[in-house]
Amino acid sequence: MSREKIILTDVSLRDGMHAISHQYTIQQIKKITQALDDAGLDVIEATHGDGLGGSSLQYGKSKETEKDIITTAVNNSKRAKISVLLLPGVGTITNLKEAKSCGAKVVRVATHCTEADVSEQHIKAARELEMETFTFLMMAHRTSPKQLLEEAKKMESYGAQCIYVVDSAGALTMDDVRERVSLLKEKLNIEVGFHAHNNLSLAVGNSIAAIEEGASRIDASLLGMGAGAGNAALEPLVAVMNKLDIPHNVDLFKVMDAAENIMKPIIRTPIEINRLTLSLGYTGVYSSFLLFAEKAGEKYGVDPRDILIKLAEMGAVGGQEDWIIGVAQELAKNKV
Secondary structure, three states, X not given: OOOOOXXXXXXXXXXXXXXXXXXXXXXXXXHXXXXXXXXXXXXXXXXOOOOOOOOEOOOEOOOOOHHHHHHHHHXXXXXXXXXXXXXXXOEOHHHHHHHHHHOOOEEEEEEEOOOXXXXXXXXXXXXXXXXXXXXXXXXXXXOOHHHXXXXXXXXXXXXXXXXXXXXXXXXXXXXXXXXXXHHHHHHOOOEEEEEOEOOOOOHHHHHXXXXXXXOOEEEEEHHHOOOOOOEOEHHHHHHHHXXXXXXXXXXXXXXXHHHHHHHHHHOOOOOOOOHHHHHHHHHXXXXXXXXXXXXXXXXXXXXXXXXXXXXXXXXXXXXXXXXXXXXXXXXXXXXX
């Protein structure tokens, strides 16, 4: 196993937004940032769950403005760099410039795993802004390792400094992760990272598998806060890394305390594997569709699992949340 020091990014204040319908308050953002920074996190990501520009009727309105979310995180971090997520088509270069002016140092430009070409102008703009510029290839289970490599090469050519294999649906097995990360690590000249979701209860194991194959940047969150069944939970991930002598900068007891004392009282709905979150991983549907499918199922009197299965058959990806209502209406009509 590599003994390279792993850079840990906490996504409690970005992906974790999904778990509470993007309703963190300024005071909560302040306390979480301070605790993560004190615990030694290298990077803390802070935006709406769907990234810059995500606060909308389609994706859900955040309680606080984008500017206030980022500025609060920046002002309460002494050590960690503050990152933002940008999905082309949701966020814009103007949003990115505003985030930079608020003090964000890192941006992660995210596309579907077969659509890297839409990221070119955003990656180049981020590099011109002198931000650390990383990229996400989301829904990585939806394509082969070979095709994922071809998309990653495009991002590398645009100027990306790290490519993340992103298991947006929590659908990858450990062998799937190994195949993708090892190939990117072998063929790219930049860093490789990994972002897990826990819908099949494999987030920590998959993160360790990614590290073993050469990933140098790993995402996690307090209590696994995130879409679907959540992300890799930071506390057990750090504990396992300690047991395996994988070097990093994070204090285990401090993140355990932050999870228990700060994050747990905030949670409205348990971050857990249940019949719906398991269905996300099993069918390979985008994790952030969960709450939308639950609400649509209740409104139209259909099983949310049937909605998720239909979305999987349709090949739905992030950004197509508007399909959910149509699917629920069609299923309700067919019940009559």
